[in-house]
Amino acid sequence: MKNTPALSIGLMSGTSMDGIDAALIETDGNFHIKELTHLSFSYPREVHFILKAAEYAVHKHSGNLKNLDQLPLNSYFLSYLTDRLALEIEESQLLLKEAEYYLNATANCAFTIQGIELHSTQLHAQAVQKLLDCTNYPHEAIDVVGYHGQTLFHHPANHTSIQIGSGQLLANLTNISVVNDFRRQDVEAGGQGAPFAPLFHQALAARDNLFPLAVINCGGIANLSLIMGPSPSDVLGFDTGPGNGLIDLFVKQRTRSQELMDMDGRYGVKGNVQQIVLDQLYSHSILVEGMNYFDLPPPKSLDINEMRLIPELDTLSLQDGCATLEAFTADSIVQGLCQIDPPKFLQIVLAGGGWNNPIILKELKSRVHKHLGLETVIKTADQIGWKSQALEAQIFAYLAVRSQRKLPISYPNITRVPKPLTGGTLSLPNKTSAMHL
Template sequence: MTSWSIVGTISGTSADGIDLAEIETDGETVSRFGPAETASYRADTRRRVLEAAAGKGRGRDAWPAIAAAVTEDHATAIRTFLETRSLAPDAVVFHGQTVWHDPEAGETVQLGDPQALANELGLPVIGDVRLADMAEGGEGAPLVPVYHRALAKTLVGEDREPLCFLNIGGVSNLTYIDGDRLLAFDIGPGNALLDDWIRRHGAGDFDAGGAISARGQVDEARLTQALSHPFLSAPGPKSLDRYSFSGDFVDDLGLEDGAATLLAFTAEAIAKAELLLPSRPTLWLVCGGGRHNPVLMTALSDRLAGEVVSADAFEIDGDALEAQAMAFLGARLKAGLPTTFPETTGSASPVVGGKLYLPVG
């Protein structure tokens, strides 16, 4: 099969930066893992993105201007990445910036203009990666499972199955792999509630090393009440917006006790998700920012039946994984291969996602 050099880009719901990664792939396997890095949004762009996301679908009049800023920041980041790394990719995948996701209404919004980006870069750009799945009745998320499967087969090995990739970003989601069986769904809160709590108290942008959570005491009664949320027990496929869950249940606790309770909420929600799987995974490969929090990793090890390790232990770049996955999805579009499935998003049939934008002018 034909292989392509593709650069994938994505900015998560925390808008803490633009992840970029280049891989060479035919859409089935990865023949080369190229460079990866994270570029910063301009401070004003990030502020406006977070305000738009917090609006929960409101304030749409401001979205076009924010989309233009997101596109401009991506163009700058991608151009710098290509020039400093001497890359000449066959295509760039532009996920855009999610500010609203409501699968029940059949709506997902990723701000950005793929055509403008293609024109600016003079390169083919693949965008709109979630829309075809939504049109086929899917949740539009998670998108990464097909890439997780490729990594599991090439870097982990079938002897470790059944296994789960566990991504802990703003929300948490999992991919369950056992032979040809591929299941996926969003779980519940990831880092978002804890990050918001830390910022609200002026203690930083996140709980670095879990130090604040480690000093607190979990309020078990409040935690039990939060864990009664019906989403946590519902079977997949299912997906979330960053603001689907609220941390209001810890509002009158102190900084440290609130942080400890929110961290426990994330860990316990993941433990509940384990009960929804066909069998207990023997291995959990943790990706995303949550894997850098040793207190959270210990909490997961205490609650999950299988071994819990950072994906980096298997030479998987946990910081670059989602940008690599976007590149992989772009290759699957070029190869005419499906990117989402009924078992991962609830789509009516396998869907080839994305749209190719060629530069004009």
Template sequence: MAQRHLYIGLMTGTSLDGIDAVLVDMASSPPQLLASLGAPLPSVLRAQLLQLQSPAHDEIHLAQLAANAHSLACAEVVKALLQTTPYQASDIQAIGNHGQTIRHRPELGYTLQIGNHALLAEHTGITVVGDFRSRDVAAGGQGAPLVPAFHHALFASPNQNRVILNIGGIANLSWLGQHQPVSGFDSGPGNVLMDGWIHQHLGAHYDADGAWAASGQILPDLLADMLTEPFFALSAPKSTGRDLFHQAWLDQHLAGRNDKPADVQATLCALTANSISQAILSQGTPDEVLVCGGGAHNQQLMRLLAEQLPCPVSSSASVGIHPDWVEAFAFAWLAERCITGQSANLPAVTGAQGPRILGAIWPN
């Protein structure tokens, strides 16, 4: 049997909906997904991470406690993942752990993803690679999105111009053209505003299948007002996060209005679809769009995208990769690039001064 090179990828995204873990064989071409597991974030940890999205009293202390809790939760998910496989911790080359973003300010020269990687290595007995974004930012880049190079490795087609669209809390896209360099950038909000609004009004963490959005009416004047956000008109490279698209941003646009909550949700769904469609079409007309991330399950959002884009729009499952596991898969890939000393950023995407090896290593 050919030797395997096994890596685990971990991801908790802007949506804060859970921990995604995958086991990948990097010796295969293309890399092969061997196992996957998702687990909800512990409710106390989720609340801590949400609190850290905004300035707070004693936040250095709170961030360290949350980093410890995040890593302990990740360690339990890694152990549970391995129990579904014939492999042991000693078989794994490394864990690629994104950590949890609590600030993203590349224009000020920093981005911060918390997670106690030493603690994760200690509790799993596996080398950990983390802090993937800082080196790109140090080289003058945005530190995001980091996935276009991975998307190219996994999804590029010699016969089609593909867009890989990741809709997590924030939406980002990778343009994989047949005769042009890979490009990519954040388009704006994915699920983050919709998740916050439904939690505020119905207590749910997300709009299952987009059903609440589908029950409302899109408010054209509100949508037009939100689309005046300057971020949408910026040229790439660009990236964003909860630092911009948060409840206070939405409150500003709702000031003086008295709309039905379901209509606001419908309009937020349309905002995500419109900003994504505009971003894609600003680069050209693709042959197909493959969607990954939690947004792939939002049927109303997928319907709007299909209406607005002049090409097929489908889940990444249509090419054999379940949409829930693509981002975690990317961080397994990024970990392997770091361990083997290969650059992983795309300067044309992030704006960095050149290719860089991304990540720091906590050896077992």
């Protein structure tokens, strides 16, 4: 049993809150990994804003869900749009109406954290069903679902990392055992609770014999894995700083939320990097517990709301602002890599939505070659046969199997946890309440 490969589905909705990735893999929780299939589901615009407003509300309450659970979020939704996205009150009220209509009519859920959690779990259950529909596997064939949930707050200093989503409800809806709540034990033990990706990156690198390897995920936040070999002490990992989080926020602000990202770098390509503002981004855009994030040694992790658009960006055009933020993302990734002294002849693999932005990619390539030398090889995950879009979902499919087998999912040199630790909470389907979607 312990070494028998299991079929596992992973589900991830990341900090960009743009949709759900679902992936099916076969794995023994060690180096046997077969990527079988994956699907991505984009959220309707309403869901994106509802989740972002929920995240905003949880931050306003410093992660204290007890004060918030049943509270209507309508006013937080409006404050999010006016404070964070700088929308006019009339536009915000219109978006609020759309969100209320969506939650009442389409989702039949209250506009509270509880209601949003319920709907988010339902959307993940639909993703499982659609993924299974694309395969020949009935639900009985699937051993486990690894359900990340939606991060709304991440504050390891207070031993807190909140991912909403009900493991028990998902197990009942899908009739499959579910593991969720992956980060809790790590933060409770004093770890950073993130990133978890490096362990999976290492397993893929071991399977494909790709050492030494660096993997850079550029999502809302960017995170890095440096893998020198197959044993747990051979891997380092941490969040380097911004991925697309600041760029997305900047574009939303400047386009009055008509656009949610710098699609294909269309603004950045026409702009110039403003070095003075880039330096200022380094000095005061990310403060964690009053400390400059870039001064902290790895392992370290970030909450998306710890990154902010500094006032100096207001002086820049949309094009220059995008170019500068794109350079900031690329530069801080390369600085992060240099900080951990990578070997010569390193291969770098790129994963995550950010690499669809050619400006971030161009800025990264020129900096890697300048700081690490021309011998460094850069490839996308898809170029080496991995599935960039599926990777984060596959991580949680993999970790669910490790969790079931009581294997560690976090290590000191990745999350700063004092000793290797397993994690995750298992929910078995309650057959009497199992539902069909």
